[in-house]
Amino acid sequence: MTAKPSGMLPLLLVSLLVAGPVASGGAQAEAQTASTSSSAALNPSHPDEYTVVKGDTLWDISARFLSKPWLWPEVWYANPQIKNPHLIYPGDVVSLVYVNGRPQLRLRRGGSDKLSPQVRSTPLDAAIPTIPIDAIQQFLNHSRVFNQKDLDAAPYIVESADEHLVTGAGDRVYVRRLPSAATSRYSVYRQGQIYRDPDSNEQLGVEALYIGDANLQRFGDPSTLQLVRTTREANIGDRLFPVDADEIQRNFLPHAPASMHGRIIAVVDGVTQIGQHQVVVLNRGTHDGLEVGHVLAISQAGASVSDKVSGKLHDSVTLPDERAGILMVFRTFDRVSYALVMSATRAIHVLDKVDNP
Secondary structure, rough: OOOOOOOOOHHOOOOOOOOOOOOOHHHHHHHHHHHHOOOOEOOOOOOOOEEEEOOOHHHHHHHEEEEOOHHHHOOOEEEOOOOOOOOOOOOOEEEEEEEEEEEEEEEEHHHOOOOOOOOOOHHHOOOOOOOEEEEEEOHOOOOOOOOOHHHOOOOEEEEOOOOOOOOOOEEEOEEEEEOOOOOEEEEEEEEEEEEEEEOOOOOEEEEEEEEEEEEEEEEOEEEEEEEEEEEOOOOOOOOEEOOOOOOOOOOOOOOOOOOOOOEEEHHHHHOOEOOOOOOEEEEOOHOOOOOOEEEEEEEEOOEEEOOOOOOOOOOOOEEEEEEEEEEEEEEOOOOOOOEEEEEEEEOOOOOEEEEOO
């Protein structure tokens, strides 16, 4: 039995998938010429077909065929005869064909040309993801960004209930400022770094480090809660928020924004140089029109260097920005967003620029 796909999933993959009539080979030369003028230009080293294997992502498969893999909806084709055209599985075969002089990507389910009316029994979680989910899992599950006012006003741990030197899962804590007994499940967070705009120095938000989850045992001042799971020690002063019941989007439709300019303001793990499949923080969010799935180009900011040849005292020049990679936004907040670096052609750094690809 197949679960109904959520939200963006049909939009993402409905254009991906499945076998249908193939254009004749006689049109291929004309099609090759036509495809180079399309925004979804083919990768010069594209294969004629590719068999999907475990560990693939839709982005990687599209990159085999297209110079700009986020443009796959323009060329992927869905056959309505397929029972579930929203998902692609290991063993399926993606083929490049030409229709009316334009390239299309089509898929043969399980590598077979025969269309079957039977319901596919493969579990939904066996379908390949859009991007590597392992790289962003922790940010989908527990990552939060708050404004300073909300963080300061939140309930907080005032003491461990049993005088433990180290407080973790199974221990009880006393909490002040719980508004009511109506909510019984909370997540515990600790203030992390403050995100600021590099140009205006405006505070954009505060990173909230996930500590664990707690259940209310007794309401009062203070209230008593039991920690049911923790990822690190809970401390006095850690803040509590109701467990986020909102469904976090895990299926992505990569697309370019109409117009967007921003910067990388932080990188997870505190490294100075950023590479493929690392998570970065951008100084743009929903307030600025940034959406989950937006694809942006990264430009290495040009350095200012001294001109030792001009003969002018203290003469300097700013070198041009250089394209350094591509990223995709996977979670947005009001003033900041998290993005995954999908490709890197040179070293990427905090304060590098991002804009339309």
